[in-house]
Amino acid sequence: MTADSEIRFLRRLQRLLEEGQFTSTYKFALLQALADLSVERDADLDGSLRLPIAAIAEKFIEYYWRQLPPFRADAGAASAGTLLQNTDRQAAILQLLAHARSRYDGMLAAARQDSDRFDSLRTRVARVIRQMPLWKLQTIGRQNEEFLYRREDYRQADDTIRLLAGVAGSFRSFHGLVTHLVRGAWVEQIRRIPANRQVLGEATTLPDFLFGTNRAALSGYRNILHDHQGGRCFYCDRRVARNGDLDHFIAWSRYPVDLGHNFVFTHSECNRAKRDYLAHPAHLQRWAEQNLDHGEALSGFFADAKLPHDIHRSRQVAVWAYEQGERSSAHVWLRGKDVGVLAPEWRNAIISVADMRLAAEQLGPIQPV
């Protein structure tokens, strides 16, 4: 994609955020879902990307699930209430989720494990998405500005839409910026809904409530990873006590998601020294080995503890983060104050045993000469 077309993409996106007419916050969830799925999935060779509506629905569930508990402006606040995500009454998807949340004590991973019920929830959410934001998102005023996907490309057979060539690439390039714009507009919309004003008051903690990390879940990961790493710090390999730190291997500031395989257990000094840098490819290689190639055991522990995890997604996000890092000549952290420029060889570090097996299968059997 050329610089011109990337700027055009951002302008149009900005118009959608500013001018599109919505009484609910669905349009923000939809844009965020398209951006996230562009990072987590590989585009086709022509740069387009087919997305199942079910995958978009899954994202809606993830975003809104955490926004449902009552919001309390601060610890001492007298009133707490669930925020409306629609002008006059609660948005339909949130009503569906509120029901599911109470059944599973608020734990999304537990809801997912009850797969029949979860499938039916996702189907109902998908239906709302198809009826509401999907075909309205790109309508500005009376004009139809289909620059992300086209109505005519909807395929009923597998219930998918297709992001136009270059769209997924732009979302990958500008993921941080898009996330920032979408969240800012989302927060504003929630503040504008009259019924929310009483709950919100002057609270400044709203962005963290809507999009922050889920601290309650983190302690569960901590114990699992401490044991999985044999009580040693992921980065320096020295012994570390149980009260060490849980580090987002791909920093939260780069991609805000809490998924089991993206965590490593570290000394707090090592964690602090790493800051928001990408880890050196030597760390990336160990991360790929420990958490991906031998990650099934971990998946089992996460599943038992009902903690969110997804090996495939964690890997896609890591590859994306290093690709972006390489493009922008990012620095990588090795240890202490030792920082260098990311070299293209990082790719070798994350080629897993599974990839090599797959490549061998695609090449076919070796012919005798």
Ligand SMILES: [Zn+2]
């Ligand atoms: Zn350490």
